[in-house]
Amino acid sequence: MTKAKELRDMSDEQLELTLKDAADKLFRAHIQRQTERLDAPSTLRQLRRLIARIKTIQSPRERQTAAAAQPAAAAK
Numbered sequence: 001m002t003k004a005k006e007l008r009d010m011s012d013e014q015l016e017l018t019l020k021d022a023a024d025k026l027f028r029a030h031i032q033r034q035t036e037r038l039d040a041p042s043t044l045r046q047l048r049r050l051i052a053r054i055k056t057i058q059s060p061r062e063r064q065t066a067a068a069a070q071p072a073a074a075a076k
Contacts, residue, residue: 002018002050002053004053004057007053007054007057008057012058012061015054015057015058016058018050018054019051019054019055019058022047022050022051022054023051025043025047026044026047026048026051029043029044029047030044
């Protein structure tokens with residue numbers, strides 16, 4: 001799995017793509033679990049944690065971007 005340091009080094013676009021990919025894999029893993037074809041149940045936990053790591057990294061970046069845009073909007 002991807003480490004948090006590797007995720008922090010990614011750009012916003014790369015993080016977004018990784019998040020979409022992980023969410024898709026999680027969905028497929030849930031379907032496999034329902035049909036009893038999931039080989040490793042730990043996959044669900046790993047994917048949930050990866051999604052949480054990505055969102056944790058994205059949150060401060062989004063706040064920082066919003067804070068940088070706010071003074072520019074107030075100046076107009």
